[in-house]
Amino acid sequence: MSLVTPARPMLSGPTRVPTASRLSVAALAGAALLLTSCGTGVQDADGDAGSDDVGASGGAAASVDVALENCGQNLEFDTAPQRVVGMSPAQTELLVRLGQGDRVVGVAQTASSELPEEVSAELEEAEELSEDRPPSREELLQVEPDFVYAPTSYEFSADQGFASIDQLEEAGAASYIATGGCFERRSEGTVEDLFTDIENLGEILAAEEAAEEIIDDGRGRLEDAAELSEGSEPLSVAQVYVDGDTLSAVGGGVEYDIIAQAGGENVFSPEEDQFDSLVFAQISAEELSARNPEAIVFGAEDAAHEEATRKYLTENHPEIEAVQEDRLISVPNHQLLPGSLQNIDAVERVADGLYGG
Incomplete structure (x- = not known):
């Protein structure tokens, strides 16, 4: 070898x-939709x-x-x-x-x-x-x-x-x-x-x-996850991560593709200068508001972090359509690890949150 x-x-x-x-x-x-629960x-x-x-x-x-x-x-x-x-x-x-x-x-x-x-x-x-x-x-x-x-x-x-x-x-x-x-x-x-x-x-x-x-x-x-969005107008999505009062957005990588696989359209793009060197970038609250996504996907470390993020978005961005429609989709951080079977769980989770009703 x-x-x-x-x-x-x-x-x-x-x-x-x-x-x-x-x-x-x-x-x-x-x-957390484990592979074993899906018949493998x-x-x-x-x-x-x-x-x-x-x-x-x-x-x-x-x-x-x-x-x-x-x-x-x-x-x-x-x-x-x-x-x-x-x-x-x-x-x-x-x-x-x-x-x-x-x-x-x-x-x-x-x-x-x-x-x-x-x-x-x-x-x-x-x-x-x-x-x-x-x-x-x-x-x-x-x-x-x-x-x-x-x-x-x-x-x-x-x-x-x-x-x-x-x-x-x-x-x-x-x-x-x-x-x-x-x-x-x-x-x-x-x-x-x-x-x-x-x-x-x-x-x-x-x-x-x-x-x-x-x-x-x-x-x-x-394929099953993609079927959820068939016949629907693609929803605009912002991927964010909240750490205290610091707000960051995703514009590339596996994380970005998961949104596409789930049928969403990310309001941030890998073509933007702020994502030249990294797949994430710190953004201002005003920038998120200006993009006005119809849904927000956010990474969560645990239940407490998820709750804190929902509170931050609700209190600081009541004007954003995603908040008004309560279309805030939480995702465990570990499911975005490259080479993880849970990347598929992530697509299922986001697709259901966007189009599952």
Whole structure:
């Protein structure tokens, strides 16, 4: 197993959540509609469906012949990884649903969201490496991984004390970054990037059949969500994040595409100068008022943050149509992590809030 050309590190941007990789300030979209509630069975590494049996791999490492590009680095595998680490709950869940539960030796940033019970049940042997931030280099290397899956480039920032891609390579571990979390694609990321990741991981982990089933289910759910807006005039939407009295807007990235997938039209655009370098930008209350969106999607860290955001918008913007119509759609921040199955939950949540009646 070899890899070259390390990817460039990336900072995700400020949020109220403790870890920078949990989303940029624009963490918007989707409610907790777990994949399991939508009929997707968990599968073993050979792609065999099992009702609730997650991660039934094992035995000798499968031979693979995989060469692909990921976030500026070329990855090559001749055997499937056997000691994998999920650098956030979203990445850990996807690994388990691909049948790798018994190969997960470490999980990180565990405080960002809870895993479904049947997924957690398959991680009894996995070591918790960190809660509120990526693990340090020493914490990660102590579990001797041979494959590390992260939501963004930030998790490999050596200047933050984390293991860099080069350092992991020296230790015999390959690194994979969710496509939507690549530095080069952060502002252009889409929900479709998730399917690229699932397909790539299926090949790397010798779990192609499981990957295909997850992809088919995800695409079907997106089609169902898109049907909610059929025959309706698209609603204008502002994506915002409120931190105290600070207001920020989203104008790019996976967050932006989720609005489009749900049938909304974002009143902010990646073409605007304020989104040149980041997918979010601090805005004034007057600017939000001038855009007068018909709906507002906002990221929420928890129930208290959701309540505080609703209060802020209601008290400070009674003139905006979205407030007058009570079309304020809350989304858990963690559902916007690049490479997360919950990106699909986010689309469903927003589409229902816009057109579900």
